[in-house]
Amino acid sequence: MLKTTLQTPYPCDFNLTIGHQTFFRGRAGADLVVDGTYYRAIRRGPKVLAITAREAGPGQVEITLPLGGTSADLAFATKTMAHLLAFDVELSGFYEMLGHDPVLSKMADMLRGLRPTRSETIFEALVVAIIGQQISSVVARMIRDGIVETFGTPVIVDGYTLFAFPTPESLFNADPETLRAQKLSSRKIEYAQGTARRAAEGEFEFDRLAALSDEEVVAELIKIRGVGRWTAEWVLIRALGRIDVLPAGDLALRRVVSDLYFESATINETELAEFGEKQWAPYRGLATTYLFSFLRQRRAAGDPHHTPT
DNA sequence: AGCCAGGCTCTCG
């Protein structure tokens, strides 16, 4: 079987990182974790590659192509996995800053080594963010899974069916009724298909957007119907790996910050933005990821409504 | 039963 070894950065908690990616529930959308092995199907041009990644000793992750492939496929898969798991991000400055943040540093035991995982493409992050607008994360995950399993490309590995995220063409060409059957609102169907059309036309090419500043990306993305600031900021964090973006309009983020820092007093978007700048810059994006991971773990542990004491 | 969820657009003063 085709395999190679990838060096992990420091710090890196591999199991925590892949758990975060699946909402600590084993499977979420295109991502699957079984017994410490992360399964993911990705696209390389017209091909779909099945990949596994698992810890293979201290500081090492073993990457395999369980269904085979060329050595160029393996090199591509390895590079993609390092991107998905954000192995290139330097966390030490963020951890130093946590020393001055009594709240986030309290989470350090639980979160140390968490890497700010990414989507495969900008298109994927856009669609997933659009699906997640306004509704609860539980409902959003359910709808996303339905979309991925209906319009994605299946591959079977070790008895598990993996799905590569749907192509822009597959969503754009889909009958709106089949999207509606996956419980997407008719408005969001318009947004998602409009995004898919732009993606198919090559509008979200990674390298081009990666060269722009945070605000330039926001300015470009919010021109798209259905994409507001929150969605654009989410794409910056999830797809482009920006580490200093704070989606201050996010309701769940406002509430968790309110709980943890303001004795549950309500804070608005402006107040969160000001607080984030003073408290977490230049690592506001990493702080966001860590706070959401905290929420995901708390929810997975069965305490979704956490009443502050 | 009804209200709320990790927003956004559209309409109306």
Add this chain to the structure above:
DNA sequence: CGAGAGCATGGC
């Protein structure tokens, strides 16, 4: 400008 309605649906 700001405020308010409508969207979809699982969970409480």
